[in-house]
Amino acid sequence: MAANGAPTELTQGYRTKGGIGESTLRPDGTLKVTGEFAYSSDMWHEDMLWGQILRSTVAHAEIVSIDTGEALALPGVYAVMTYDDLPTEVRHYGLEIQDTPVLAHGRVRHHGEPVAIVAADHPETARRAAAKIKVVYRELPVLTDEASATAPGALLIHENRDDHHIGHVPHPNIVHRQPIVRGDADAAARRADVVVRGEYYFGMQDQAFLGPESGLAVPAEDGGVELYIATQWLHSDLRQIAPVLGLPEDKVRMTLSGVGGAFGGREDLSMQIHACLLALRTGKPVKIVYNRFESFFGHVHRHPARLTYEHGATRDGKLTHMKCRIVLDGGAYASASPAVVGNASSLSVGPYVIEDVDIEAIALYTNNPPCGAMRGFGAVQACFAYEAQMDKVARELGMDPVEFRRLNAMEQGTLLPTGQRVDSPAPVAELLRRVKAMPMPPERQWESSEGADVRQLPGGLSNTTHGEGVVRGVGYAVGLKNVGFSEGFDDYSTARVRMEVVGGEPVATVHTAMAEVGQGGVTVHAQIARTELGVTQVTIQPADTQVGSAGSTSASRQTYVTGGAVKNACELVRERVLEIGRRKFGSYHPAWANAELLLEDGKVVTDGGEVLAGLADVLEDEAVEVEEEWRHRPTEAFHPRTGQGDGHVQYSFAAHRAVVEVDTELGLVKVIELACAQDVGKALNPLSVIGQIQGGTTQGLGMAVMEEIVVDPKTAKVRNPSFTDYLIPTILDTPTIPVDVLELADDNAPYGLRGIGEAPTLSSTPAVLAAIRNATGLALDRTPVRPEHLTGTST
Incomplete structure (x- = not known):
């Protein structure tokens, strides 16, 4: 491998079909689109x-009693379990902080919390039995926001906290606090010619994945359990x-079963423990x-947030300072809230050069639904606010919003507010230039000479407008996202690669614990093996815990980290195969001698068939297998008071231009186009890259104009736990999404790649809001935008 992670001469000269850089098709693709995938x-x-599972009907209450008698007496019921029936003294779990009870004990802390579990011989019998469990609650006051959670005398969501964050928070109902202070923001504010402030609200979003949570637990003869589960x-x-x-x-023993999407919602446990308990x-x-x-209550959601920002600038358009305070609602349990706080604070400036900053981010414990990981976590909320601020400052200065952003754009070598220097390409200005230069879609398409198409109008097929009051708006946004786990986390992955001859042909087998949740990792792993080993046949074994950890399929990290592990293991396998070849044939086998020279002297192979023949001869009677861990360069925790530290391993960037049509009288929005320009470092599979960018963009569109879990502020109950009332984009809502892919290699990453899955979710939301503001002239400081926000009827 070349020093910068680029392919060696072996892979440049001899390109095995289906290798790195090709748009190979997904092995699960046909099965999924035809409905045959399991x-x-x-x-x-x-x-x-x-x-x-029996879930609580209230958000905050003491459990006075639980009577399971009627449920147990129901024919067909095999078991009913409550907290008191758990087999060990370990009865809580959690990603970082073990504060979540397996089943509620003493009190419930959020609407829908698991209280009891039932096993029966039919799903309807199990549901009927759960309904017969009698739980008596004594309701308690609900804490739903910062004021109620931190008020003097407020009830503590968790009375006996002992996690390592407790010493750095001003109140026990604050999960985590991360300040970042650099320079002197107050002094810089006094030098500013323009100071702009804004307060923004970001709604709670559901991951809304295709397949609800499911799993199968099978008791084993040795007293253990086999668990087949959809997880991350x-x-x-x-x-x-x-x-x-x-x-x-x-x-x-855990085996990954077919996963119908995740987006962070499967990073926490759902029914895993419950199924195993009942099986045992x-x-x-x-x-x-x-x-x-049940799914709406069974997994964490995206943190809703209140964000208060202040920016200053000189008359010539240079940003002078930034102050912000970000309050994230983590709900009843910690989940990934500490990491979300770290991301929100460290990325709150965005992809801009600002030397003087004063930042604070916190996450609350409340009685609202638990919140944790969701695509782009922490950075998404911050991007919505700082991009709205960029438009405000540009307007105050009378500058073009794109040129204002480009003037202040970070680049390679920029020092971030955390003190970390960006040491890989950061083409922020170029991405903005590219996305602005893309051709604009035609105006008033519904009035084209080819005839009216109602689908082009706001309101679409509901036919609620005919275009008299429709106004076009255009908006831009760009975002900054970290890649991989940060703040000193030991972020690594493991891969086992085996090479042998089957039926006279060399075959590679790749085994990792990577969760394939739809991102296409199984495709990329096969491409890496073909590229590094020169084989055409690659088998990807099912992911399970019989191989070392691959970490989470989140944080845009899997291609980087598990791809790096597969690449590393393949290189070691290749070295061992070459050594066997040298031992067996020396220089007497022409094909093998050629392959050996290729690696040692940079010669280019032009006849792949000869190399494959050589491999078959070498491995005729033996196999080579390697299991290796791979780590990216280390990160470090942010200082608890100043926020300084090299906390992230890599950054990704995307820019969007949104074009919308708004019926200003009815408050209806049609997003016509969401053009995107993104740097991906290296497109290992160009087709998958485009799919990830378009998928993330569509998810950001949903956050902009329709998706929000609505929680009653008086009761903390979820009002809309169904797709009838929680709306997600359909194909009729999805606009044209042209994509301009830039490939600027990160020398520290395998093949120079850059994590891509989350960045487009950041900038698509604020771009849509900017376009709607451009069309209507309204401030629009919250997301999602609803019709009443556009017609002045909201209360």
Whole structure:
């Protein structure tokens, strides 16, 4: 491998079909689009029972009593379990802070919290049994915002906190606090010619993945359990599950089953422990499948946020300072809130050069639904606010908003507010230039000579407008996202690669614990193996815990880290195969001698067939297998008072231009186009790259104009736990998404690649809001935008 991570002469000269840089098709693609793919909810086992969870009907209450008698008496019921039936003293779990009870004990802290679990011989019997469990609650006051959570005398969501964040927060109902201070923001503010302030609200969003949570637990003969589960992080699940079951980790064997999307919502546990408990209690396989209603309560959501910002600038357009305070609502349990706070604070300036900053980000404990990881977490909320600020400052200065951004854009070598220097390409100005230069879509398409198309109008097929009051708006935004786990986390992955001859042909087998959740990792791993080993046949084994951890499929890290592990293992396999070849043939096998020279002297192979023949001869009677961990360069924790530290490993950038049509009388919005320019470092699979960018863009569109979990501020109950009332974009809402891909290699990354999956979710939301503001002249300081915000009827 070249020093900068680029392919060696081997892979440049001899390009195995289906290798790095090609748009190879997904092996699961046809099955998914034809409905034949086996998701976790499709699993079946002989003599299987069905599990059901009873959830709290109130958000905050003492549990006075639980009566399970009627449920147990129902024919077909095999087990009913409450907190008191748990087998060990370990009865809580969590990603970082173990504050979440397996089943509620003493009190419930949010609407929909699991209270009891049931196993029965039919799913309807299990539901009926759960409904017969009688729980008596004594309701308590609900804490739903910062004022109520930190008020003098406020109830503590968790009375006996002992996590490592408690010493750095001003109140026990604050999960985590991260300030970042650099320079003197107050002094810089006095030098500014223009100072602009804004307060913004970002709504709670659901991951809304295709397949609700599901899994199957099968008791094993050795007293352990086999768990087949749709998740994002097998080994993190294992670490949390085994202590609750009272089993060593090697007796909890986990296998990834078909995952219907994730977006962060499967990073926390859902029914994993519940299914295993019921299987071990009954001695029978137990399957649990949430319906959509349960799914809204069964996983964490995106943190809603209040963000207060101040920016200053000189008359010639240079930013002088920034102050901000970000309040994230983490809900009843910690989940990933500390990491979300770290991201929100460290990325709150965005992709701009500002030397003097005063930043504070906190996450609250409240009685609202728990919030944790979701695509772009922390950075998404911040981007919405700082991009609105950029438009405000540009307007005050009378400058073009894109040129104002380009004037202040960071670049390679920029020193971030955390003190970390950006040491890889940061083409912010270029991305803005490119996206602005893209051709604009035609205006008033519904009036084209080819005839009216109602789908081009706001309101679409509902036919609610005919265009009399429709106004066009254009808006821009750009975002900054970190890649990989940060703040000193030991972020690594493991890959096992085996090379052998099967049927006279060399075959590579790749085994990792990476969760394929739709991002296309199984495709990329095969491409890497073909590229590094010169083979055409690659088998990807199912992900499980029989191989070392691959970490989470989140933070845009899997291609970087697990791809790096696969590449590293392939290189070691290749070296060992070459050594076997040297030992067997020396220089007597022409094809093998050629391949050996290729690696040592940079010669270019032009006849791949000869190399494959050489491989087959070398491995005719033996196989080579390597399991290797791979780590990116280390990061460090941010200082708890100043926020200084090299906290992130890599950054990604995307810019969007949104074009919208708004019916200003009815408050209807049609997003016509969301053009995107993004630097991906190296497009390992160009087709997948475009898919990731378009998918992330569409998710940002949903956040802009329709998606929000609505929580009653008086009761902390979820008002809209269904797709009837929680709206997500359909194909009719999705605009044209032209993409301009830039490839500027990061010398520290495998193949120079850059994580891509999250960046487009950042900038698409504020671009749409900017376009709507441009069309209407309204301030629009919250997301999602609703019709009443555009017609002046909101209260």
